[in-house]
Amino acid sequence: MKSRLEELRANLQSVNERISAAAESVGRDPKEVTLIAVTKFFPLDDVQHLYDLGVRHFGENRDDEGAEKSKGLGEEATWHFQGQIQGRKIRSLLSWAEVIHSLDSLDHAAKFDRILDEMEQSRDFFIQINLEPAREDRGGIQPGDLGGFLDELHHFPHLNLLGLMTVPPISAEPTTAFADIAWLATGHGLFQLSMGMSGDFEAAIRAGATHIRVGSSILGSRPTPA
Numbered sequence: 470m471k472s473r474l475e476e477l478r479a480n481l482q483s484v485n486e487r488i489s490a491a492a493e494s495v496g497r498d499p500k501e502v503t504l505i506a507v508t509k510f511f512p513l514d515d516v517q518h519l520y521d522l523g524v525r526h527f528g529e530n531r532d533d534e535g536a537e538k539s540k541g542l543g544e545e546a547t548w549h550f551q552g553q554i555q556g557r558k559i560r561s562l563l564s565w566a567e568v569i570h571s572l573d574s575l576d577h578a579a580k581f582d583r584i585l586d587e588m589e590q591s592r593d594f595f596i597q598i599n600l601e602p603a604r605e606d607r608g609g610i611q612p613g614d615l616g617g618f619l620d621e622l623h624h625f626p627h628l629n630l631l632g633l634m635t636v637p638p639i640s641a642e643p644t645t646a647f648a649d650i651a652w653l654a655t656g657h658g659l660f661q662l663s664m665g666m667s668g669d670f671e672a673a674i675r676a677g678a679t680h681i682r683v684g685s686s687i688l689g690s691r692p693t694p695a
């Protein structure tokens with residue numbers, strides 16, 4: 470039987486080959502694409518294996534899980550947060566997450582900025598865009614609200630905006646959704662795009678993704694959360 474390390478090595482190699490092929494198919498340098506291994510619900514042992522295999526970017530959806538795992542890993546790791554933000558977790562999030570992919574509220578932006586000011590730090594962010602009509606249970610702002618959101622963001626100097634993040638609607642053609650986001654970003658002078666998951670990261674790379682968030686293609690199907 471293959472060890473877990475060998476299994477992860479093989480999966481990672483295959484994902485890296487697919488990243489290179491997708492990038493090269495549109496004349497992009499694969500190095501422009503940051504692979505974030507989404508380790509949510511997987512144990513620290515898996516995270517450690519991936520670190521040993523050279524992965525340096527890790528993504529989590531929950532504050533408590535990210536805080537815990539990030540403590541156990543080497544210094545060179547960069548931790549990303551792509552889950553829904555809860556106001557009362559913001560201070561804790563800032564203790565471990567170096568890049569926040571899911572900013573979608575100005576109240577949260579204000580709170581991030583206030584705490585970062587206390588910490589005398591700044592932090593990298595993506596704004597999450599929701600390509601579905603507004604729904605309560607899904608994160609992200611509507612594309613039409615981006616201009617107003619960006620105007621307000623100027624009040625928060627500790628937030629370093631990288632670009633846009635999205636999760637395409639299940640019903641949508643991902644290629645179209647990614648092209649829409651790339652167009653929206655460019656139109657607002659934003660050049661980094663966090664998009665593409667296990668099922669669609671090649672399409673995302675072809676559309677210009679700079680950060681892909683890949684879980685199950687590397688780690689296998691997710692255990693149920695505790």
Ligand SMILES: *Cc1c(COP(=O)(O)O)cnc(C)c1O
Pocket residue numbers: 507509530551552636666667668682683684685686
């Ligand atoms: C879980 C998750 C991912 C990774 O999903 P896979 O399909 O397992 O690659 C990426 N982005 C977000 C926002 C997620 O919640």
